[in-house]
Amino acid sequence: MKSRFRSWTDVQIFLAVFREGSTLAASRKIGMAQPTVARRIDVLEHEVGLVLFDRGNRGFRPTEAARTLLPLAEALEAAAKSFAAAAEALTRPRPIRITAVFTNFSPAVTQIFSEFTASHPAVRFEFLPTARPLDLLGGEVDIALRITRRQPEPALICRRISTARFTLFGAPSYAAKHGLPVSPDDLAGHVFVTYAPDDMPSIYHDWLAARITPGQIILAFSEYGLLEAAIRAGQGLGIMNLKLAETDESAGRLIRCFPPPDEMSAAHLMLISPEAHRRAEVREFTKFFAPRYAALFK
Template identity: 35%
Template sequence: MHTMTRNEPSWEWYRTFLQVLEVGSLSAAGRALGITQPTVGRHIDSLESALGLKLFTRSFDGFAPTEAAHELKPYAASIAATAAALRRVASSHGAGVRGTVRLTASEVIGAEVLPPILAALRDAHPELVVELVLSNQPDDLLRREADIAIRMFRPVQGALIARHVGGIEIGLHAHSRYLQAHGVPGSTSELSRHALIGFDQENDFIRRLQSKFKPFWRDSLAFRSDSDLAQLGAIRAGFGIGVCQAALAARDPQLVRVLPEQFSVTLDTWVAMHEDLRDNTRCAVTFAALVNGLDAYIKGVPGRGA
């Protein structure tokens, strides 16, 4: 039975441990962290000694994590997230709105909708620093992996402040160049003659979509990607017909809505943050800017969120 030494592990050791766990070698972890390979090795040795555990075994292609390492991973990740949140809170102290705020949003919202909202926020508060994580996976706000999240579903955790900003409509769209070359489908049955743009791997949202709209099965798609940005790029390039946010397509006169009566899906949109951040100035100001900007985007108000 191993016993812990009295040396309290350094937070840096946990960060190094997570990097080695991710990349599988000391040298690659060192490059990612900007430290030398011997320093990485010392961090791992020190953490193993402090915990009284063997975390890695050398394998033919690098470092293989032990069962103990896998069990420790979520706790180490939680420590890393808390340390990052601590630094963000510390950076915000002082006069005015300042410091770092970390956001998470889906690819299209983060890349296509938020930039003008965040630019206006930065103009108003030049000492504010924004970190943006583009992900369709919901980061856990309770673990402080982000300060504020834009989500396409209602957050259920009780410790969160959540504001419903409306529904974002998505519909079928194509570039006018594609429709001029291939014609405009007059019904869903005519879609089988067109190049359809869609998903690669199924998920819950895709399955719900398929139950309502039969033409979008994987085998019927001419372009498959799980990246919403890649699908949007294909639509804009004239590859074929795909799903796009109606408010986003409305910004580009070359993008044409197809079969609006037959295909319309509304994505509930929420802005959420941990209730402990309610009185944090940088988060409160950013939260309000996101709510107002997204509301304007949904309503198609020019100059705000556009």
């Protein structure tokens, strides 16, 4: 007889009867009426043209045919579970992956994320704090907050946040001992700390290095936070973002040496990958986040 097997449900029932040893125990296990379990076993045997169980007073005993089919039935069961898990994962929102330098994830910025998640509890975020430019088009990240002098890839969705301005800062302790330069041409006699990451260019290190001798740079850091700490400690003068230095400057912990040179200005951008922007939760987040984030830099 040609097999006409076509029901995954009957395989589930077959496995339950095989494992439990009777249609009554199987019915309790899978939540199905015992007569229905017995009938479906009969149907399955008819469809495959095999006797799968010997019926007796002690229940259903698997035949040799049933034992032969058991590994295949278990493989179907595993495949069905994998299918269900994959389908569930596809319906569950992926995290929105955001990259920026560590200092961008300030308490004020974190508060914006908290406000969004309060009204969108199903949306999750994955933060990648790094100065290295991750590949948006290649799928490394969904959103990037970047300060850059380069034109972004035309395919990226771009929101301009502000113009980032930089200049030289020093601590009061440094100023008390050495004074402060009053212009980019007044750097002789001073020592500097600089930000020079290993895996990417730094236009601000290059700007400084072009105007002083190598011996005037006493420390170079690959982490921006270490640079800021060194400047605050009075170890040397260093270039900082005006916005990031704002609190320390207002409190008198840092002193601005001279107005920000135009050639140090850079665009502060929010970049979104086109693929991520097709997701409704990403569009909803960027609509919420961008104006609130930009307001912090006015």
